[in-house]
Amino acid sequence: MQSLPWKTIAMAAALLLQLSFLMEIVESSPSDKITELPGQPHVSFNQYSGYVTVDEKKQRALFYYFVEAEIDPVSKPLVIWLNGGPGCSSLGVGAFSENGPFRPSGDVLVKNEYSWNKEANMLYLETPIGVGFSYSADSSSYMSVDDKITARDNLVFLARWFIKFPQYKHRELFITGESYAGHYIPQLAELMIKFNKKEELFNLKGIALGNPVLDFATDFNSRAEYFWSHGLISDSTYKVFTTACNYSRYVGEYYRGSVSPMCSRVMSQVSRETSRFVDKYDVTLDVCIPSVLSQSKIISPQQVTVSLDVCVEDETVNYLNRKDVQKALHARLIGLNKWTVCSNILDYDMLNVEIPTISVVGLIIKAGIPVLVYSGDQDSVIPLIGSRSLVHKLSKELGLNTTTPYRVWFEGKQVGGWTQVYGNILSFATVRGASHEAPFSQPERSLVLFKSFLQSRPLPEIF
Ligand SMILES: *[C@@H]1O[C@H](CO)[C@@H](O)[C@H](O)[C@H]1NC(C)=O
Ligand SMILES: *[C@@H]1O[C@H](CO)[C@@H](O)[C@H](O)[C@H]1NC(C)=O
16 A cells, blocks of 8 residues: 555655756746735735646646734744645635635625634645646646645645745644545655655644544444434444445445445435435534535545535635636636636546555654644544544554543633543544534634644643
């Protein structure tokens, strides 16, 4: 599953060559500064957006949106945020619906009081190529994109982004994100650690993974128990969903283009009982959530066949498709006539979902970099049950003892969730009442979690 050592060394070497060569021809920093986004309230922090070319030959360029911290950006870390899919936009989902400074509302942007730029300089990256405003002039680049290509492009992106923003080059760096970013983030961190052995470029201080795909079988099969324990399926359906055909088997068959009659039968039984009028990303939410949040559709093929478009309003999609907004963002639509939340031109190698990344998380911890795995506890797509057991198992493998026993943490006077810490380096936390997109549905609690993570401090034990 993992590459052979000589292969990775060769790759790292090739990457170095590529980087040192390409760094010379990178365009001298054009002004990516955003004067003002249409309809935004007055703010005192700086915003930037634009492109970083990751491959001149095929003219592949990744789009970013960078928001400096509200107060004293010089003293605050740099945090990358990545959404999953694969193929969904960190700009539309992450920045404009989850933890960015603004949320679109009609013709204007309203301030998000729990924006993560209260604590950090936030860099939202639309990745891989073909997502959002990121593009390639050569459309063959959208074919067979995989985890490897994505990790490498993300690394090249950041190395070159530092050329535009040299003041951030040695800044404390954290990588955060959710869902399929459970692949992107550990894989990017691993490349950074390798790169740093040659040249100390990335001052990586931690990674945080929200409702992440870390081990396909464990994550996907915890869905059955989650459905069952939340009353979404019956005892008898639970039984066939855990014996006759489990979810990882179904997804594997689905992506190989041959769903067996047995799995097909089991899945229709499951779908019938769970109902398409329940949001699988938050089983307690009413179904009308912006389609912008349906980002994990792709890792959840059960939903792909059911078009659930009961929401008429889609403010982010409307906003990001305005010409004046695109102009203000320095964004271009290349080979597309519309910005979409999740790409429909990207052809991602979906079988990559089966690559376990929990072992990569282990390597990152061994390199001394803290990891937080957190779960919105109302999510049935990547339920807390799977994430919690994966973290626990990893702690055992690494010989990390519990340093904070399983306990509640507080936000205000209410329980914000539960947490457990191993060896003061590997943390698990739930966000109570949160969906798959925790910062969207529980912004206050998520901000408390984020702040503790950045400061390497225990979550509030009392109020
Ligand atoms: C899921 O099904 C596969 C194939 O039948 C099997 O190998 C695996 O052990 C099952 N996993 C669980 C958790 O039931
Ligand atoms: C972990 O706990 C075990 C059992 O109490 C103990 O023997 C071991 O030394 C501890 N390891 C560390 C790293 O503290």
